Amino acid sequence: MHVNIVGSGIIGLATAFELSSRGHTITIIDPAPGQGASYAAAGMLAPAAETVWGQGPLHQLLSASSARYPQFVDRLEAATGVRPDYLQSSTLVVAAEPADREALHDLVELQSSLGLSAEKLLPSQARSLEPALASNISGAVLCAEDHQIDPRSVVRILLQHFHNDLVHEQAEELITEGSGTCAVRTASGKVFAADQTIIATALGTVKGLGKLPLRPVHGDILRIQSPPGPALLTRIIRGIVHRQNVYLVPRKDGSLVLGASVREDQNPEVNVGAMYNLLDNARRLVPGIIDCSLNEVIARPRPATADDRPLIGRIDPGLVLSTGYSRHGVLLSPLGSELTADLAENNKRNPLLNDVDPQRFPTLSATAALEQLG
Numbered sequence: 001m002h003v004n005i006v007g008s009g010i011i012g013l014a015t016a017f018e019l020s021s022r023g024h025t026i027t028i029i030d031p032a033p034g035q036g037a038s039y040a041a042a043g044m045l046a047p048a049a050e051t052v053w054g055q056g057p058l059h060q061l062l063s064a065s066s067a068r069y070p071q072f073v074d075r076l077e078a079a080t081g082v083r084p085d086y087l088q089s090s091t092l093v094v095a096a097e098p099a100d101r102e103a104l105h106d107l108v109e110l111q112s113s114l115g116l117s118a119e120k121l122l123p124s125q126a127r128s129l130e131p132a133l134a135s136n137i138s139g140a141v142l143c144a145e146d147h148q149i150d151p152r153s154v155v156r157i158l159l160q161h162f163h164n165d166l167v168h169e170q171a172e173e174l175i176t177e178g179s180g181t182c183a184v185r186t187a188s189g190k191v192f193a194a195d196q197t198i199i200a201t202a203l204g205t206v207k208g209l210g211k212l213p214l215r216p217v218h219g220d221i222l223r224i225q226s227p228p229g230p231a232l233l234t235r236i237i238r239g240i241v242h243r244q245n246v247y248l249v250p251r252k253d254g255s256l257v258l259g260a261s262v263r264e265d266q267n268p269e270v271n272v273g274a275m276y277n278l279l280d281n282a283r284r285l286v287p288g289i290i291d292c293s294l295n296e297v298i299a300r301p302r303p304a305t306a307d308d309r310p311l312i313g314r315i316d317p318g319l320v321l322s323t324g325y326s327r328h329g330v331l332l333s334p335l336g337s338e339l340t341a342d343l344a345e346n347n348k349r350n351p352l353l354n355d356v357d358p359q360r361f362p363t364l365s366a367t368a369a370l371e372q373l374g
Helices: 010-021 056-080 098-113 123-129 151-161 272-285 287-291 333-344 362-373
Strands: 002-006 025-029 091-095 119-121 139-143 147-149 171-177 180-186 191-193 196-199 215-225 236-241 244-250 255-259 293-304 311-316 319-323
Touching: 002 010, 002 180, 010 025, 010 056, 010 151, 010 319, 010 333, 056 147, 056 151, 056 333, 091 098, 091 123, 098 139, 098 236, 119 123, 123 139, 147 151, 180 196, 180 311, 196 333, 215 272, 236 272, 244 272, 255 272, 272 287, 311 333, 319 333
Parallel strands: 002 025, 002 196, 091 236, 196 319
Antiparallel strands: 091 139, 119 139, 171 180, 180 191, 215 255, 215 293, 236 244, 244 255, 311 319
C-alpha cells in the first residue's frame, strides 16, 4: 500500500515510521518540514504532571502512549542508527506559595486516584534533589515516571530517514474518485496518487477537507543556556506560581527549555508580556536563571480541540485524519501513530479509537453528512 502523509511534524513523521515499519511506502508532503509546533515543543513525557480534573479518557491515552515510549525510541535507533535525546529523569512539580501548594496537593489526590506515580516532598527534600530551587518554595511532588525527549532530535532523525520520500510543497487540494480520496494536488500542480491519504497538518487546512473542530492555541517558549559548569537542573521542574503554570526542561547540552504561555489571541508572533511572565515565574522557582543567556524565543500555534483529545479517524474510504493533539503531540506520538496506521490498514479493533473519533463532535458529523448529500 502507498500512503500520502500531509504534514511532517512529529505526528506525521512518527506515522510514516510506523507505516514503513509495516511494509508500506510513503510520500510526505510539507513545504517546511519539521518547522511547526514540534519545533517549539519542550518534549515532556508527563502523564502524571499533565493530569487535569475532568479529562478521564485523555489520562488513559497519555498513560498508554507513555508506556510505549521506551520501545518507540529503541525502534527509532534500530532503524536509523541514531538514538533520540531521550532522558528518563524524573519531574518535580513545585509550588511557589501556600496557595499554590493547595493546588498541588489537589493534583496529587487526582494522580493517586488514577494510579499514577506522585510522591509529596517537603521543600527541603525537593531542594536536596535540585539545589537550584529557591529556598522559599512551599512544597513539591516527585513524579518519578515522567520523563522527556527532545522533539527536535526525533524530527531531525526521521526527516533524514525519509529524505527521499519528502515533497517540499504545500498540499493544496484533495482529489477524490467516487466517494474516496485518491490523490493530493500540490501548489505546483503536481498530483500524488495514493491508496490512502493521512492529514497530519496541525490545523488540517487543505482544500477538500471539511471544517474541523480545531482552534489555534498559541504558545511562547524560550530556550536559555546555563553558564559553564555543573548543570543548573537535572530534572524537569514544573511550577505553580500564583496559580499559573511554568516549566523548565533541562537538555543534555546544558540548555533549558522554558515555557509555555497559552494564548488564544490569534497573534502568531512572540508576545513580550507572555515572555516576561514566564521568565518572572521561572525566576521565582529557580533564581539562577538570571545568569543564563537567551538562545531563542519562538511562538507556535497548537491545534486544540474542546476536550484536548486528538482527532484520529477515517473521513472517507481513502482519507484518514490525525491532528488536534493540542499540547500532547510529543507524548502521544507513539500511540497516535499506531492508531493512525491501524486506520490506514482498516483495522479498527483498538478500543482507544473510540476516545479520539472525530465524529464525537457534532459539527464535524454535520459537515460530513452535508458533503455526502452534496
